[in-house]
Amino acid sequence: MMKKLLLAIFGLVLIVALYFTVMRPTTEAKEKTNITAENNTTIKVSPTNFEKKLCAQLSKQSDVPAKIEFIDVKSKLVFCKNDIGVMPVLTNKDFTKVKKAFHALDFQEFKEELAERGYITWQADSVPKEKFSMLSGFATDKVKSIRINSEKNIQPNRILIRKNLWFWYATFPKAKVNMPIKVTSYDAKGKILTLED
Numbered sequence: 001m002m003k004k005l006l007l008a009i010f011g012l013v014l015i016v017a018l019y020f021t022v023m024r025p026t027t028e029a030k031e032k033t034n035i036t037a038e039n040n041t042t043i044k045v046s047p048t049n050f051e052k053k054l055c056a057q058l059s060k061q062s063d064v065p066a067k068i069e070f071i072d073v074k075s076k077l078v079f080c081k082n083d084i085g086v087m088p089v090l091t092n093k094d095f096t097k098v099k100k101a102f103h104a105l106d107f108q109e110f111k112e113e114l115a116e117r118g119y120i121t122w123q124a125d126s127v128p129k130e131k132f133s134m135l136s137g138f139a140t141d142k143v144k145s146i147r148i149n150s151e152k153n154i155q156p157n158r159i160l161i162r163k164n165l166w167f168w169y170a171t172f173p174k175a176k177v178n179m180p181i182k183v184t185s186y187d188a189k190g191k192i193l194t195l196e197d
Contacts (some may be wrong), residue, residue, distance in 0.1 A: 003035060004023045005077065005120055006061055006194060010031070017020075025142070026108055036148045039127075039147060040053070040139050041080050047096050050064070050068075050095075050096075051067060051068050051097070052145070054068065054078045054080065054089050054091065054095070054098060054107070055067065055068060055078075055080035055082075055089070056098075056100075057101040057102070058081075058082055058084065058085075058087040058104055059080075059082065059106065060081045061082075061084055062082050062083055064082045064083045064084075065082065066080040066081060066082040066087065067080065067081060067082070068080055068081075068082040068110075068160070069086065069167075070122040070161065072157070072171075076090060076092065076093060076095070076099075077089065077090060077091070077132075077169075077171070078091055078095065079159065079167065081161065083107075084104060084106060084107065084108075084163060084189070085104045085105045085106040085107050085108075085109075085110075086104060086167050087101060087102060087104035087105075088101075088125070088134065088169065089101045090102070090127060090130065090132060090135050098132075099127065099132055100125075100127045101132060102134070102136075103125065104124040105121070105123065105136065105137065105167070107138075107165075109121075110138040110165075114140075117194065118185070118193060118194040119139055119140045119142050119143045119194060120137060120139045120140075120141075120143055120146065120183065120185045120193070120194050121137045121138050121183060121195050122136065122137030122168075122181065122183060123136060123137060124133070124176070124177045124181060126175060126176045126177065126178075128175040129173055130167045130175065131173055132171065132172075132173065132174075133172045133174055133175065133176050133177045134169055134170065134171045134172070134177075135148060135151070135156065135169065135170050135172075135177055135181065135183075136156075136167065136168065136169035136170075136182070137167075137168055137169075138161075138165060138166065139158070139165075139168055139185065140156070140164055140165065140166070141163075141164045141165075141166070141168045142187055143166070143185045143186070143193060144186060144187055144188045144191065145185070145186040145190075146158075146168055146183060146185050146186075147183070147184045147185075147186075148170055148181075148182070148183055149171065149182035149183065149184055149196070150177070150178045150179070150180065150181050150183075151177060151178055153174065154170050155170075156168045156170035157169055157170065180196075181196070181197045184196065
């Protein structure tokens with residue numbers, strides 16, 4: 001009886017081991033194949049080519065190649081970063097074509113503007129044809145919350161870029177943002193740091 005039980009357990013272990021060996025996903029594929037809907041042709045896309053294509057404009061501005069820092073799938077935005085700054089790039093829904101590369105937010109400019117504007121900077125961008133507009137900027141660690149007063153008090157998304165530096169952005173499905181832009185930033189205790197009314 002004990003011998004049959006041991007054989008049954010051994011058989012189950014062997015079956016489970018074979019199952020995980022056969023069904024395990026492959027991780028070695030460095031290139032993936034996509035079939036485009038327009039003409040059903042097959043194209044090969046490698047992660048490095050994808051990054052080079054989407055971040056090309058920012059890479060041209062420096063000796064340091066830009067890399068993808070973050071992708072917002074809902075907004076179809078790719079955020080490229082290098083030693084100069086961060087550049088938002090609007091793409092098609094498959095993330096294979098650049099529709100618009102926006103002006104890069106420059107790290108050095110932010111340092112210079114800190115004395116003038118306080119702990120936060122921003123810029124407005126739009127693509128009227130796509131009915132797409134965006135507010136984006138930098139903020140220091142001191143800023144814990146941001147409210148865009150001119151856009152119905154929306155709180156933007158935030159991405160940590162480096163120590164004591166956050167990139168923030170909000171997108172809108174319209175041709176341009178409301179002017180003048182009014183933004184309020186708060187510290188950890190809810191105290192107003194900057195107020196643009």
